[in-house]
Amino acid sequence: MDNEKDFREIDENGVELSDVKETEIHEEHPVDEYEDVCFICHRPESKAGKMIHLTPEIHICAECMQRTMDMMNNGNVDYNKMDFSRMPNISMINLSDLQNMIPKRQKVKKKNPEKEAEAQKMFDIHAIPAPHKIKASLDEYVVGQEKAKKVISVAVYNHYKRVAAGSDADGIEIEKSNMLMIGPTGSGKTYLVKTLARLLDVPLAIADATSLTEAGYIGDDIESVLSKLLAAADNDVEKAERGIVFIDEIDKIAKKKNTNQRDVSGESVQQGLLKLLEGADVEVPVGANSKNAMVPLETMNTKNILFICGGAFPDLEEIIKERLNKQSSIGFRADLKDKYDNDKNLIRQVTVEDLRNFGMIPEFLGRLPVIYTLDALSEEMMVKILKEPKNAILKQYQKLLALDEVKLEFTDDALTAIARKAMEKDTGARALRAIIEDFMLDIMYEIPKDDNIGRVTITADYINHKGGPLITMRGVPALEGE
Template identity: 75%
Template sequence: MSEDKELFDEADIEETAVTVDDHDKKDDDEYEKICFMCRRPESKAGKMISLPNNINICTECMQKSFDTMSSSNINYNDLMNNIPNMPNISMIDLSTLQDQIPKKQKLKKKKEKPKEEETAKTLSIKDIPAPHKIKASLDEYVVGQDYAKKVMSVAVYNHYKRVYADKVDDIEIEKSNMLMIGPTGSGKTYLVKTLARLLDVPLAITDATSLTEAGYIGDDIESVVSKLLAAADNDVEKAEHGIIFVDEIDKLAKKKNTNQRDVSGESVQQGMLKLLEGSEVEVPVGANSKNAMVPLTTVDTKNILFICGGAFPELENVIKERLNKQSSIGFNADLKDKYDHDETVLQKVTVDDLKTFGMIPEFLGRLPVVFTLSGLTKEMLVQILKEPKNAILKQYKRLLALDEVKLEFEDGALEAIAEMALKKHTGARALRAILEEYMLDIMYEIPKDDSIGEVIITKEYIEHTGGPRILLRGQEPVRLEATEG
C-alpha cells in the first residue's frame, strides 16, 4: 500500500512539473524576450541569445561586449585571479539583477495574421455602429449636450472608418482629432469614458497639468501613449486603435508676461504636435519615464484618436472682447454689456479666440473638430439626478434597498437641490456633494431602527424648514387603504 502511495506521489510530482513547464513555455510564447543590457524587445533588437538564469542578450549588445574585451588592454586572467584577494568585492550574481520582469512590463508578441484574415479585417467596417446608434447609447448615460454628442458620434464613426478602410486612388483620410470646450462639471470626461466603453476600445485619460518638456521633472509627453499601451494590456496593435483623452488642455496655454522658460505650457504644445499628427514614438513599457530600466517599444500614433478637453476659464472674456469691438456710438450700435448675460457666448468661439487665449496655431491646426458643451441648467440638473442609467438617486435608492427601506424624493426637493447646485458653479459635481450632506443623517439613523419602511425627502428638509417623512413598516398599509378609500 505504501509503495502504491509512493508511486502515486511521484506521478503527481511529474505531472505538476510538466504543467509548470507547459505554463512557462506558454508564457514565453505569448510575451517577447527583453535584452538584459539595452532593454529592447525581440521585435526591435532581433533574435536573442539565451544565457543561464533566464538572461537574454541581443546580438548587437553581445558584439559590443566582445569588441570591448578585444580592444581593452586589461589582462582578464590577472583580474580574475586577484578578485578573491580584494576586500569587500564579491562576484555579482546576474540572476539577482535580472530577476523576473513584472507582467506589466512585458510586451505581447504581435500575432502573425494570414492574408485571408487581413482581408476579413477590412470588412469589419460594417461592425462600427452608425452615428445615430452611438448617440442613442450616449443618451442613456449623458443628459443634454445633444450637439456635443452628435459631433463626437460623427467624428468617432469617421475615424474608425478611416482606420479600417483601404486606400482608394491614393486618397488618405486625415484624422478627426477633437477639442471640446465646456465649463467644469458639464460632462467632458464622462462623455469620453462612456464613448470608450460603448466602442470597447482601449482608453487612456491623462492630465495635461503633469506634462513637462523632456528633461524636466514631471511626465514626458510620450507618457500619454505609455498609459494607452498599459490600458491595452501591452498589446501594441490594440493600443494603436485606441483613444487618448487629454484633460485640462487649457493649462498648456502660453504664459503671459514671463521671462522664465515655459516648460509646462507652450513647449508641451509643441511636443504634442508629432503625436497628434501621427508618428512612430518610442515609449517605455510599464513606466512613465524612459530613464527607468524598462523595455521600450515603438507605437504608431497615426490611428490613435486624440480628444482634448478643457474648461478654458476667462475664454468668455476673450470672446466678449472680440464681439464688443463692433460696438460704437450711434443709434444702431451694439451695447458694450450686450453679451454680459449671454449664456451661449462660449458657443461663438473661433480659432482666433483660442490663439488669443494662448494656444499655438500649429496645435489648433491638428485639432480640426472644435465644439463646446453648454452649461447645465436647473432642468438639466434635475434630469441628471434621476434619468441616466446610473443616476445618483438610483444609487442611493439601491443603497437603502439593501436595508429593505424604500427611498423617495419629492419633485420640490429635487428642484431645491438643483438650485443649490447652480449656486456652487461646479456643474453636476455639486449634486453629489449636496446629496452626501443631506443623506448623512438618514444613512446613519436608518440602520438603528428595523421598523422604518420608507423615507421621503421633502422640499422642507432640503431648505432646512422641516424634516424628511418617515413611514414605519406597520403604518404603510394603513396609509395606502386610507388613500384608496
C-alpha cells in the first residue's frame, strides 16, 4: 500500500517516476551541453540526425545502423522506420569495453541560438580594455619592444570592437587586420603573445607552422591550427570564431629554392593558409590534427578570427642589405658596401619585396597587411629582463631560495656580467636562463645542507669563474626574530 501511495502522489503531480530519475541523472551528468556523436561515422547529431543509444556513451546514427544491417540481411529491412526504443537490450559485443574509446575532447557543444543572442547583447563595447591599458599590462612582463606592444594592443582592441559591432545596417563592415611579426630569435615574439593570452579573456591558440604539410601528406593538416583554437574555446564554435590565432615559425614555410621535388611543407602550406586568413567556412577536425582521422568535423567561419604570424626570418638581413647596396654607385656619393654590416636593427627597413625574395608568396603577404618588427636585445635590455618583469628570472630563483629561508641577492656588476655572456651566445633572452642555470646549480645543491646560511650574494667574479659567491650566516638577532 505504501508503494501504491507513492505512485499515486507522483501521478497527481503529473510526473512519472522515470522522468524523475532522468532529471536526477541529467543534473549529475549534464550531457545535454554536448552533441551526441556517431560511434561509426563520427558525425555529430546536428549533421547525422537523431542517434540510436546503445549505451550512455555509445551512439550510432540511423544511416550507419542501416548500412550495418544491410550487410547482414542484404537490405530487406528499412531500419530508419523502426522504433529502436522498444527493442530488447540485446548486444553481441561487450559495449562497456568501447566506452573508453571516445575521448571527451572530441565532443562538440550544442548550438543554442537564444544563448548566442544573449551573449552578444551582454558584450558591452565600453567594457573593452583600451590599447593603453593592454600595453600597460604587457609592460609589466615584457621589456622594450615598444612598437610591437603598441601595434598588438591596437590590433586586439580593434578585434574586440569588431566582435561587439557585428554587421550594422549602414553596410559598413570592419575588416580584420592580420599581422606579421618579424624579429630575431629570443627577442620575445612568442612570449609577447603568451603574455597577451594570460591577460585577455578571449580564446587564443598558439600553433607551430613547422609541422604543417599539404593535405594528404604525413604531418598536421592546415586546419589543425583551428583545431587548437576550438580546443581552447572548450569546443564552443561560436566562442572560437571570435578568437585569436598565433602561428609561430611562419618563416619555415617559405618557398624552397633550387628544388625539383614537390614543396609540400613550404609554398603549398602558404596557399592552404590563404582561405583561413581571408575568411571562409572551414571543416575542422575536433580533437585531432588531421581530417583523415575518424573524428567529428565541425564547420568554422574564420571571418572574425584574428591571425598573428611570427618568425625570425634568418638571413633576411642579407636580402635587405643587398637591396640597400644597390643604391651604391661609383662616385663621391657612393655608399660603402660594409655600411650596414654592424646595424643590429637593420630588419626595421624590411619591405614586402624583401619578404617575397625570402620565399613568401604575394597572396600570403597581401592577407597580412600589418607588418612590424621587434628589435634585437641590447646589453641594457638584458639587464632589465633579468630583474624588472613580474616574472623575471632572478625573482624566480629568489622565491625558490626564500622557501629555504635564504635571501638571494645580485650585485650590479653580476647582472652586467650575465648580460654580457648572453650577448656572446647571440640567442636572445633564451641565453639568460641557460647561464643562470649553470652558476646556480652548485648554490641550489649546497644551500640546503647548512641551515645557518641566511644570505647568498652573487658577484661578477663568481659569474666569470674568478671566485665564489658571498655567503652570510644567520645572526643571533635574526634567529630570535624568527
